[in-house]
Structures are given as C-alpha cells and as structure tokens.
Amino acid sequence: MLDVTSIADAELVVLLKEGHRAAFSEIYARYQGLLYIYACKIVKDEDEAEDIVQDIFIYLWSKHSQIQFNSSLSAYLYSAVRYKFFDLLDRKKVRVDYAESLGKFLDTGVAITDEYIREKELANLIEKEIARLPAKMREVFELSRKAHLSHREIAQKLNLSEKTVKNQVNNSLKELRFKLGLFSILLFLFK
Template sequence: MNSYIPHSDLNLVRSLRKSDHDAFEMLFKRYGQKLFMFSLSYLKEADQAEEIVQEVFLKVWTNRFSLKTGTSFQSYLFTIAFNSIKKSFNRKAKENQFRLELVDQLDDGRDCVEYENNFQLVLTKLDGFISEMPERRKEVFIRRKQHGIPVKQIAEEFGVSAKTVENQITEAMKYLKKRFEEELPGGLLFLSLFLEN
C-alpha cells in the first residue's frame, strides 16, 4: 500500500477503475473525514453525515469503471455529497410537511405553551394510532400520506392494484378518525391535512 501514498488522485482513480481495493481505501482515507465534516456542517448530526459519506463512496465504487480521469476527483466527491445532502433536506421536508401544516392549523392565537403542548399531544397520538394499524395498511398509509408517494407507485411496489391501495388508505383514515374521536376529539383537525393529498 505504501506505493500509493505519493500518488496523485489521478493514479488512484486509474487503479480504482481496475477494481483496486487498495486504491479505494486510500481515497477513502484521503477524503472520508473531509466529506464527513462537509456533510456535518449542513446536517448538524453525525450519524446523518456518516450516512452521506457511505453513500458517496458506495456510489464511487459502483461507478468505478466509468470514473473520469481528466477531472478533479475531489470535486466529483463533493458534488455527490452536496447532491445527497440536498436530497436529504428535500426528503425531510416532504416527510414533515404534514406536521408543518398541522402547526398552522392549530395556531389559533392561544399562548405558546398551550399551543406547543397541544401540538405535541396530537403528534404523539397520531404516531401511536398509526402504529396500531395492521402492518401492510400502516406501510401504505405512511408512504402515501407522509411521504407523498403516488398511489400507482405504491401499488407497483406492493404488487397490488391501485384500488387496493386506495381501500387501505380509506380504512386507515376511518380507523384514525375513530381513535381520535375516542381519545382526542380536538385532534381531528389533522384529517383535513391528510385528505388534501
């Protein structure tokens, strides 16, 4: 491995294109920590930054045969990392959109403490009620309502008809309405959020 130490990225990438594990390890040691700190500066959480680094180098290894030797490898790495970070932000935004909308609907001028307590209570109850559903129904509901995945795509993923997916969502909504009516009538505000999607 010592023969690689003085080598440039260009030589290491050339070796990596031949599936050289040592070259891959050398590049990881050279850039892994830099990518981690770069990702951490955006994501603020170490575990998420580590996931970005792993994702970047997994992509490098997967695409090793088509790596270009005439461009900056460092720029290539950081471009992948930045795109992954943006996707992470977008994914979080979509998953949490229903919570942000719920905040707006619950904000009716009450004092901040009461508002925060009610908001957290509704979210806690919602998560609990969803967890009580049959596994398949729960998965379908979460993918459609929280992740915003189209019905057709969900149907293809589960190998069922779009009608079956719609029926599962309808049953899930009925169940949530019933549970909120039983335990937290005020929490029914959330239904309008889900029905929009």
C-alpha cells in the first residue's frame, strides 16, 4: 500500500484524479480542519461552516476525475470555501426574498380573495334579482344596462314610447336598489 502522508499536494492531486482513496483521505486529513476554521471565520456559524467543508469534500471525491486544478490544491480548496459561502448567501437572500413576498401576499392576498368572493356573490345576487323583475321590465332593463342601448333605441325595438322605457328603467333601478340595499346591510352586519 502506498504511504501518502509524505507526498506533496501536487502528487496527491494526480493520485486523486486517478481515483486513489488514500490520496483523498490524506487531502481530507490535511485540509479539513484548516478549511473548517477558515469557513467559521467567513460564515460565523459553526454548523454552516461544517456543511460547507463537507460539501466541498463530497464534491472533490465525486468529481475527482473531472476537476481541473489550475492552481495549487490549497488555493483550489480555499476558493471552493469562498464560492460555497457566496452560494449560501444567495440561497439565504432567495429565502428572505421569498419570505418577504409571501408576507406581502398574506397581508394583501387574503383581502383580495375575500373581496373577489364578495364581488362574485354580489354579482350573482344582482343577476338573481334582475331575473325576478317582471318580464317586460327585465327586458327593458337588460337592453339598457347589458346591451347598452339608449332609451330611444329600446323604444323603437320594443314598439314602446321613450317615456315608458325611461319609467321601466327607473322602476327596475328602484326595485334593485331596495332589494340590494337590504342585502348590503345584512352583509355588513354578518361581516
């Protein structure tokens, strides 16, 4: 078995790239403690520092044949700690942004949903009350409010006088205001 404890870092890297577990174990033994101390200084949290160092060594072993060491092993490992720290900051920022966004939604989203539901209920109630109007009054009202016809156009279409159309629209509005006014009061009381 190869004694790797006295081998230089550059040779350890060559052995690591070839898949020698002993080389990986020696790199871990040499740098784990130093990287942990360095990570603690940067992160200011021992658990997160430990996670960063473990992630680096997991990556180092899982990608050992693919990693390109453009500088020394120690420079690579210390740079990896810094990059992991920046990744951690990015993830925390995303969490904070998400939490803020969720908070804003909870503050306004519930009210919007409640208003939307109330609006739909009111629209349904209005439609029901319109359907309860006498047939001719309902027809005149729908032509006025839904088809957006003028009193003159409605009068011509239904062979009525403009005054009759005007009275029918006004009577429908009075009736709807009365019925929907009671609903509004009840809605306010049970809100």
